[in-house]
Amino acid sequence: MGKALAKVPADKNFWEEKDMKKILALVLALVMVSCLFVTAHADELLKIGYVQVGHESDWRMANTQNYYDVFTKEAGFELELIDCDNDHARQLQEVRNFITKDFDYIVIDPIQEAGWDDVLKEIQDAGIPCIIADRAVAASSDLYTTAVGTNMTAEGETAGLWLEEYLAGKAAKILVIEGSTGSSAAIGRAEGFNKVAANHPEWEILASQDGDFTQNGGQAVMEDFIKRFPEFDVVVCHNDNEAYGAMDAMDAAGIKYGVDGKIIISFDATNEGLTRTLAGKILCNVECNPIQAVIVMNVIKALQAGETVEKFTLVPDEGFCAPGIESAIVTTMTDEVLAARKY
């Protein structure tokens, strides 16, 4: 049998009053020290303001999530990410709010390529380093600290070169569903594709229309195209979501696409986009990598360390085509490629 515990006499407090006071003082001191520690730690966090384009596509959602995953408190950052809902005026205003709130770094993913000079000067005058991410601005690079992004013109050119290889001299009637008008992503992809198309008098671009990088936009433009152009061979969609919308419109109209139908070319190469490429529905899908936050973070760390950084850091990307197509331009899709695609 265990030993019985000694009882505390009922008339005696277990803790003497003076002991209690000491303990309370100690607890209070500990609370104050931990408060001081938290405040000091919060002060050390770098305040990053990111004006995000919006939430128009799967690519965009993956990019937003990537920023939240990378710019954590544990990594030393306090991130404020604003979804500007594809509204250029709002994006300018949100940048001005960041300036007023004296953020340590401002990261801009520009909805529009043009119209940035004034606000970039304001950031510079406030002495805040500014990073242009993903898309580009049509402004002097003296007005911002550095830029990180993919080469959208090269993406368009890859799509054009793949089509050149695939058609091998055959004539083609082409429809283009563009990304948001005025965005460097749409401008660059059109420029790159048109550069190759200019070498092909046998290619006819029937129409090129804004689908706003959304599935609904892609569907609406394709429905319109189907009414206006009974004959076409190729649909170039400036992102995966537009391609899904175009497919919905073609499905509804009973139009076949894929290896034995109309040729669909897309951009982004998200997991869903590559699933449809592996299934032979999208014949060529040119990647645009949304996983850019760690590169932006490394640039910030280098700047914090007083190092000089390059004016532009390229986010590399590659193209993919459907199984059964051999290509010297892009990689033929496999299950392994798809399994590795996390976004």
Ligand code: AHR
């Ligand atoms: O700026 C990147 C582009 O914008 C992506 O292609 C598209 O999906 C996004 O909305």
